[in-house]
Amino acid sequence: MKDLAFLTSPDMSKAEVVTNHVVIAEYAGLNKISVRKLIDNNKQDLEELGILSFEMTKPIKGSTGGRPTKIYQLNRNQAMLLITWLDNTEPVRAFKLALVKRFDELEKTIQTWAKERAVEKATTRSLTDAVQNWEHTNKYSQSNFRKLLTKCATGLPYTKVQARGDKGVPMVDLLTAEELQKYKRLKALVIPLLDLGEEYDYIKVTLEKYATKKAVNAPQQ
Template sequence: MKDLAFLTSPDMSKAEVVTNHVVIAQYAGLNKISVRKLIDNNISDLEELGKVSFEMTKITEGRGRQTKIYQLNRNQAMLLITWLDNTEPVRAFKLALVKRFDELEKTIQTWTKERAAEKATTRSLTDAVQNWEHTNPHAQSNFRKLLTKCATGFPYTKVQARGDKGVPMVDLLTAEELQKYKRLKALVIPLLDLGEEYNDIKATLEKYATKKAVNAPQQ
C-alpha cells in the first residue's frame, strides 16, 4: 500500500513523510468529510504535534470546486486514528500506515547518510577536475551531468525537472541513485588524475553504470 503515505517534496533534503485525511477516510472505511470535520474540530490538539498543512484540490476535473485536503505527519495521523472507532478496517489500516511511515522514513535516513558521504568527496572531484590536464571551463558541469545520467539513466535536465529551479541536483536523487552517483564519482577521480580523455572516462562510467551493482572503491 504505497499510497498510504508519501514524501512532501522531490527535494530529499526537505522531504517529510505525511499522509492525508482522504487516505485515512478511504482505508478506514469512513466518510472523508466527516474525517475532515474531525480535524477541524480538534485542530489545536493536532497542532501541538506540528504544523497542520493542507492543499486545495479540485474535487473533479475541469471547473469543479476546490476542497481542503489536510496533510498529517506520523504523530498527527496516529492521534487522529485514536479518535476513530476501533473497527477492524481501522486497526488494519493503522498497522499498514505505521509500516509505510517506517519504510519512507528509512528511505530518508538512508538518503541522508548517502548525501553526507557524497559531500565528503565533492571537494575531491572539484579539485580533480580543476587539475585535470584536459580541463576546460565546462569540465565541472560536464562531469556532473555525466555522473547524473550514469547514476539515474536519465539526462541531467530530466533529473533537474523533478524539483524547483535552483535545487542542487544531488538533492533530487533517490537514495539508490545517490549511492550509485557516489560510487561512480569514486571511479572518475583516479581517471582524472591519470589524465584520461573525457570520452574514455565516459565510456568507463557507462560500462559500470550498466552493471546491477557498481563496485567502485569507497572514497
C-alpha cells in the first residue's frame, strides 16, 4: 500500500511524511466528506500535534461544474488521533496497522537519506579540490563532473533531476536515499582518477561501466 502515506516534497532536506483525509476515508471504508467534517470539528485537538495543513484540488479538467476541494494533510500523530475517533471496525484496524508500517518505512527512508547526505557533504570539498587540481581542468569541469555523477547515479540527465524540485534546490537534495548512496560511491571513485590525471573521457567510461555493473548486479525487489 504505497499510497497510504507520502513525502511532502521531492526536496529530501525538507520532506515530511504525511497522509490525507481522502486516503483515510478510502481505506477505512468511510465517506470522505464525513471524515473531513470530523477534522473540521476537532481542529483544535489536531493542531496541538502540529500544523494542520491542507491543499486545494481543482475539479478534473473537462468535468462540468464542481468547486475546488480541501484535502487535509495529517502527520503521523494527527492521523493516529483521527483514527481513534472512528468506529473500531475491521477495515479501520487493518488500515491503522498498514498506515503505521508505511509511516515507519518512509521515515526510515528520510533518516537513511540524512545519513548519506551528511557523508556526501564531508566529501564534497575533496571532489572540488580534486577537480581544481586536475591537470585537465577548465572552467566547465566542476559542472561537467556534477552532471556526470548525477546521470550515472540516477540514469537520468541532470536537467531531469533538477526538474524534480524548485529552482535553486541543490541537486543532491533531490536524490532518493538509494541514488544518493550511489552518487557518494561514484564520487569516491572519481577522486583518485582525477588525482592520477586521467582524462575526462576515460573517467566517464569508467563511471558508466561501474554504474551499469552495479545496476545489473543489484538485487531485484
